[in-house]
Amino acid sequence: MTPGIELRTTAAKGDGVFATRPFTPGDTVLAGQIEKRLLKNHSHASQIGEHEFAFHAGLISKFNHSCNPNCGIRLNADGGHDFVAMHPIEVNEEATFDYAMRNYTIDHFPGNCTCGETACRGSITGWQDLPQARKDQYAGFVAPYLVEMDAKAGLQNVASKFSH
Numbered sequence: 001m002t003p004g005i006e007l008r009t010t011a012a013k014g015d016g017v018f019a020t021r022p023f024t025p026g027d028t029v030l031a032g033q034i035e036k037r038l039l040k041n042h043s044h045a046s047q048i049g050e051h052e053f054a055f056h057a058g059l060i061s062k063f064n065h066s067c068n069p070n071c072g073i074r075l076n077a078d079g080g081h082d083f084v085a086m087h088p089i090e091v092n093e094e095a096t097f098d099y100a101m102r103n104y105t106i107d108h109f110p111g112n113c114t115c116g117e118t119a120c121r122g123s124i125t126g127w128q129d130l131p132q133a134r135k136d137q138y139a140g141f142v143a144p145y146l147v148e149m150d151a152k153a154g155l156q157n158v159a160s161k162f163s164h
Helices: 132-137 144-152
Strands: 005-010 014-019 028-030 034-038 046-049 052-056 071-075 081-085 094-097
Touching: 014 094, 046 144, 081 094
Parallel strands: 071 094
Antiparallel strands: 005 014, 028 081, 034 052, 046 052, 071 081
């Protein structure tokens, strides 16, 4: 069991990760540990570089997507993804993140998004498909390789906003 969070069943999305204690913005909700590096993408893999993917140990694969997340991504020294509170998270609240915060494209979720948020995009999209305003809102809470991939693709470079 990870201190401060636990796995529960949600009514609409299957498993989800819920807070068992409050988190304040900037708190690490879950420290990511890479379990296995992969040769290609997989539905439960995390993108960890432009052409790199991995499975994380523990509950990371159980965090559900939200188009209005309360957690973001911060790379740790081992290259894993730490999930960090972007906003206050109350006890019994589901901890969520936007899959676009770690994946440039989304290959394994072609259906409609079921996050239920007012700001729902309707489908789970990758970083490359986010509007610039949303990318700006996520400043400091996305994997830095996404910003580098934007720059390489010739998209607006806002790398200074995303530095940690």
